[in-house]
Structures are given as structure tokens and as C-alpha cells.
Amino acid sequence: MNPPATVLTERVAALRSVIHGGVDLLSHVALEEAARVVRRAEGRLRHGTHFTVVALAGATGSGKSSLFNALVGDAVSPVGVTRPTTETVRAAVFGAESPDGLLQWLEVRHRHGVADRSLDGLVLLDLPDHDSVVTDHRLEVDRLVELVDVLVWVLDPQKYADEALHSRYLANLSDHTDSMLFVLNQADRVPEADHERWAGHAARVLGDDGIAQPDLYLTSATTGAGLDALRSELATRIAGREAALARIDADLRSVASSLGSVPQPTPPPAGLQRRLQQDLAGAAGAELIAGAVADGYRFDATRRTGWPFARWLLRFRRHPLRALQPTAPAADPGRPEQPTAVPIDVPRLEMALRTYADAQVGYADPRWARRARSAANARVDVLPAVLGQAVRSIAGGSITPPAWWRRVGAVQTFLAGVAVAGAAWLALLLLLEYLKVPTDVLTPKVGSWPVPTLLLLGGVAAGLAVAFLARLAASAGAKRRAKRATAALEEELATIAADYVTVPLDKEFRRWRELSRNVQLAAGASREPAATQ
Secondary structure, three states: OOOOHHHHHHHHHHHHHHHHHOOOOOOHHHHHHHHHHHHHHHHHHHOOOOOEEEEEEEOOOOOHHHHHHHHHOOOOOOOOOOOOOOOOOEEEEEOOOOOHHHHHHHOOOEEEEEOOHHHOOEEEEEOOOOOOOOHHHHHHHHHHHHHOOEEEEEEOOOOOOOHHHHHHOHHHHHHHHHHEEEEEOOHHHOOHHHHHHHHHHHHHHHHHOOOOOOOEEEOOOOOOOOHHHHHHHHHHHHHOOOHHHHHHHHHHHHHHHHHOOOOOOOOOOOOHHHHHHHHHHHHOOHHHHHHHHHHHHHHHHHHHHOOHHHHHHHHHOOOOOHHHOOOOOOOOOOOOOOOOOOOOOHHHHHHHHHHHHHHHHOOOOHHHHHHHHHHHOOOOOOHHHHHHHHHHHHHOOOOOOOHHHHHHHHHHHHHHHHHHHHHHHHHHHHHHHHOOOOOOOOOOEEOOEEHHHHHHHHHHHHHHHHHHHHHHHHHHHHHHHHHHHHHHHHHHHHHHHHHHHHHHHHHHHHHHHHHHHHHHHHHOOOOOOOOOO
16 A cells, blocks of 8 residues: 555655755765756656656667557557667557646656557656667656656566666666566567467566566557556556656655664663763863962961961962963953963863763764764864853852951950060060169069960960961962862853753754754654654
């Protein structure tokens, strides 16, 4: 049962979508053939199926025109004597109606009406010889072989195994067996005892072209042998008005097969997204950023909790996080500003994107793998800047000073004051001794230690001890701060990976799935039912 015209129309539309959607993925040769099939199918469907176009094709001297005249019942097509050859396509239209639009589409000008109602709806064509020495004749055969509904190959006893016929036509039409008939003509020139052997050998030769169980008829235009059987077969072919549909169906299946299979991307393996984020983090210098965040935390902690008399040295050091800020080039104003002072590792970034795409494509044809990589790299030109901006936003986040910084800072201020008081007291005592003023009353002692000395040494020692303990606490806090910065960066990278890599690649894969579905529809697969919610 051949598919109805409505189904074929849908399949042609699906094939047209394949042509538009697969221009950079499928074979250009196959797509050009698909475009020709679409044009032929749309043109043929426009003219309906009331008429069935049957073409007699054969080599020079096969008796094709004589057979044509015998089927028509009139000498419509001239028969050569000295050098048999058909120069112009001639049509015999059986029945009262005339398919002018169809014949115009076929570009057949010579037509002859046949009143025989037994073959009503048949349009019989007599084609030029496919082995003609005239190039225009061969091109005309090539054109009409692609357009007609049924091909009747007329073979003679000498040329039925001709290489030109099999290599140029039959080998390429092995998918169209149901749209072809084979006539072993001029049977009167072969002894009747050899007819069966002749037919068997012809069937084997056709089988070598991939045409299994061909419809074979032995005829003779001279004696009329086999003509009734051939006419009966033609009547059967036109009775259902489905020969045109069968030919279009065969064309669609054949060209869909030539397009090849569309690879189906595999779901992302477990951990692939995580690996992409890690690779992006590595390309963006996440480890350096985490280290800088930790160093920045310790730097700020030291400025607030360190020994006050050593803090001024930090003024000569650049803040670790400030070191990550970009410096605008002075020599080239047109050069884009670098997002961070940590350069993005572009080769590592590109390798990460390639690995991510390849993991989902597998061992697909290199053409498809390249397209997947291209989709994954679609925004690679802006990705370094985006990564740099994410890094800078994380690294530049303000640090809320912990409460203990303020308390330790107050203690350090007090201890510094104690040390300064002790130092000032000792300085006063030195001055008084210089002036020969007694200082025993002004120098209380604790044991054998003068109080001013205890204040100075105690303040300094205690300040250094507190600074050391604060440094240990700040180191622990710096690790926690680096972990939080890394977690925040990973969250940013997850969004970046989705927006700039996963989304474009998924969009490409959706195109592949749509392309595969349309190829299958064009080949005749049933349309999948809509998914239930």
C-alpha cells in the first residue's frame, strides 16, 4: 500500500527542512540530490495522480519505438530502418482527457491521443535512445528518467547486459524496483527453447545491480507475442492511480538513505559539567585568585591586629587584591583592557570546551564533531572577558572585619600605650639623671625590676605575642575566606558554563535531533505522537 499524497507532502516538507537545516552538516552532493527530489516531488504532486506516466527506455536498436507503436495501435513514433533511433520524446495519451499541465511539466510537446479506454489515464512516452551518440538525446533521457512514474526498460537480445545501461541507470535505481518493468523485446529473434534461459540470465544480471525479482516480460512487436501480458500489467499499474505515489515514495526513501544517519549526542556523563567548571576555573587562575583572597585577608587582619609599631611597614606593600586589578595600557588606547592582572589561559580554555563537546559526541563523523566543537566555542571570543569579570567581582568583594579584629586592635592599642608610657618614663629618668636630679623616688620597682622597664618590655612583648596569636587566627580565617571565595567563583562559573557553553551546544544538539527526525520522516518513518504532559 503506497502512502497517500498528504503523507508524501509532509515527507517532502520534512526533506525540505533537512536541506535547510543540514547545509553545514550533510554531504553537499546528497543535499543537491535531495533538492532535486523535492522539486520533482512537489511538481508531480501538483498535477495529481489521475494520469500515470510510463516511459519506454532502451538502447538503439532495441525495438523500443516498434513496441511503443504496437501498444498504441498506430504508427505514432517513427521507426528507423538504416539506423534506428528516436530523436524526440513522443507521448501517447490514453482516454478522453488530455493532461496538458502534466505534459507541459514534463516538457513533452509531441502527443497523440488514443481512444483505447482499457488504458484510460495512461501517458506512454517513447524516449530517445539512452546510448545515442547525440548528447542532447542522452540528457533528455536522464531528465525524464527522474520524472516519470514507471520506467519500462526495453532490452534486446544483444544489449540486455550492456554496461552503459547498468552502470549509468540501473545501479542507481536499485531502490526503485517497484517502479520499473523490464521487457525482453524482439523475442522472435531468439529460439523459443532459449527464452527461459535468456530470461534467467537477464534476471541474474539485474540482480547484480541490486534489482531483486524484477518484473520481466518477453515481447515481440513483430509477432505480437507478450503484448497482452504487458498491456495487462500496465492496466494494473494505472488502475490504482498510485504509481506516481510509489515513485515519489521510492525517491524519498532513496535520497534519505543517501543522506546518512545523524549522530545522536549522548547525555553528558556524570561529572562532565563539574569537570567543565573546574577547567574554566583553572583557565581563569582560580587557584591564584584564592591565594590572593587569602593573602588579602591576612593583609587586612595584620593592618588591624598587628603590632602597631610595625604596621607602618605595610604602607610600602601593595594590597594583594589590588594587585589583581587591571592596568590600562598607555601606549595603545585601542587595545581592550585586561579583565584582571591574572591572564586567562586561552589554550586551556579552548581545550576544555573541546573536551566537553567531544564527550557528548563520542566517535561521530569528524564533520559532526567539528560542528559540536564550533558550537561549544561559539562565544569563546568573549568568554575570557566574562571569566575575568567573574574573577574580579569575587576577588574585589569587600571583607567584613570580624569582631575580634576590633577587640584585638583595642588590646594592641592599649599595649602600645603601655610600652610608650614605659619608654617615656625611662626617657624622663634619663633626663633627670643627666640633670643630676635624684630619681630614686621616681623609680618604683617590682622586685628588682623598675616599673618603667617592665612597662616598656611588657608592652612590647605582650604586643608581639598578641600579634603572633592574631596572625595564627588570621591564617585560619584566610583559609575559610579563600574557600568561600572559591565556592562563590564556582557558582559564578556554573552560570557562565551554562550560558556560554552548555546552552549553545544544547541548541546545536537540538538541531541535530530535529534533523534526524526529519530525515526519518522523509524516509517514511511515522511521526512520533506528541508527548503527554
